[in-house]
Amino acid sequence: MNAFVTGGAPALQRTWIVPRHGPLTPAPGGDSWFVTRYADAMSVLRNPLVGPTEPWTAIARVGQRAGRDFSGLANLLQGMLFSPNDPDHPGLRTLVRKALAQSAPAFAPEVVSAVVRDRLAATRRAGQVEAMEDICRAIPTAVMANALGISANTIKAIRKASLSIFPVYARALPLTVLAELEADAVAAESAILDELSRAEGALAALAELNHAGFGFPTRTLARYVFFLVLAGVETLTGLFGNMILLLHLNPGARAAVAADRQLVSPFVEEAVRYAGPMRQAAPRLAMADTTVGDHPVKKGDMLLVDLEQAHHDPAAFEQPQRFDISRQGPPNIAFGVGAHACLGAALGRLEARIFLDAMLDEAPMVPVKPELEWERHVSFRRLQRLDVTFAT
Structure with a gap:
């Protein structure tokens, strides 16, 4: 038993995954379907007749009717590379991909490793720490800030906007909430534009590449810088916290990986499957009549892909409730597949491997409290806080 599966009386082992795999089931509100089986999730993500939703169009209509300006929020939402369907999307992905490749030295393993190990050494000296903030968020924040050359204040502005932006995908929000999101979006956008006006390093490379061959405004x-920071910090924050917990709850796996560092990569992949940082994919919209599995889907229907359920589907993964670093099976889909797959997947995996390797060289982190405090977030699966000490 452990903290990620159904069952178990001890507080540390309380469940958050209740298996419910089956054919597409209707979601509240009509014209929407929950997708919980792995094969169905793959079908949705690869289906050319199914595309991501574009919530900024609905927000613009709401703003127009109410006489409100939500252009800042709309701009940041369009930066979510898993969403846009517009003709510019392939070109924008190409620009971001080239910029990341050109900035590879800033994300080199030795550079990332130095950040990780310095932070772990500092927290170990402190004794007891709140790991989610002092380790799991601090490390990817420092990596991204150093690589892009952006300030801590800009990171904070992006974080404030990013933490509340995902509910827009799930439901219609009141005008008062949209107004608050707009204020946060404008602040984040303004901070990023200021960084771009005096950019050096990776940001300068992005601007130069754009000027030389793309010509985007x-x-x-700014919207894509927002997305890069959001994806590079928020997802890894959750994954790092879950990995700390997995090492604690699976001492056999920890011992095996510590003895054979070739197992670092399998551990990370199993962690991403077993306790990935994203609970669900961005909602998908059927652009024509199609089928998912044997289930007919009509044009205009919404498809809600539950990544957690897909990764715990017994039809795809034998004994999915078991954390098994020797698992042989289909690949996880935590980073998406197809035209909207995550451009930073390789970097995310690299940081996770470096983080795990560094943790194995330190004394194990032991949770102080038996109760696990999970965030109640529509998209992220991560701990609210995780107080730990380092074993002697």
């Missing part, structure tokens, strides 16, 4: 670059 500066606000378009």
Whole structure:
């Protein structure tokens, strides 16, 4: 028993995954379907007749009717590379991909490793720490800030906007909430535009590449900087916390990986499957009549892909409730597949491997409290806090 599966009386082992795999089931509100089986999730993500939703169009209509301006929020939402269907999307992905490749030295393993190990050494000296903030968020924040050359204040502005932006995908929000999101979005966008105006390093490379071969407006670059920071910090924050917990709850796996560092990569892949940082994919929209599995889907229907359930589908993964670093099976889909797959997947995996390797060289982190405090977030699966000490 452990903290990620159904069952178990001890507080540390309380469940958050209740298996419910089956054919597509209707979601509240009509014209929407929950997708919980792995094969169905793959079918949705690869189906050319199914595309991501674009919530900014609905927000613009709401703003127009109410006489409100939500253009800042709309701009940041369009930066979510898993969403846009517009003709510019392939070109924008190409720009971001080239910029990341050109900035590879800033994300080199030795550079990332130095950040990780310095932070772990500092927290170990402190004794007891709140790991989610002092380790799991601090490390990817430092990596991204150093690589892009952006300030801590800009990171904070992006974080404030990013933590509340995902509910827009799940439901219609009141005007008062949209107004608050707009204020946060404008602040984040303004901070990023200021960084771009005096950019050096990776941001300068992005701007130069854009000027040389793409010609996108500066606000378009700002929205993609927002997305890169959001994806590079928020997802890894959750994954790092879950990995700390997995090492604690699976001492056999920890001992095996510590003895054979070739197992670091399998451990990370199993952690991403077993306790991935994203609970669900961005909602998908059927652009024509199609089928998912044997289930007919009509044009205009919404498809809600539950990544957690897909990764615990017994039809795809033998004994999915078991954390098994020797698992042989289909690949996880935590980073998406197809035209909207995560451009930073390789970097995310690299940081996770470096983080795990460094943790294995330190004394194990032991949770102080038996109760696990999980965030109640529509998209992220991560701990609210995780107080730990380092074993002697």
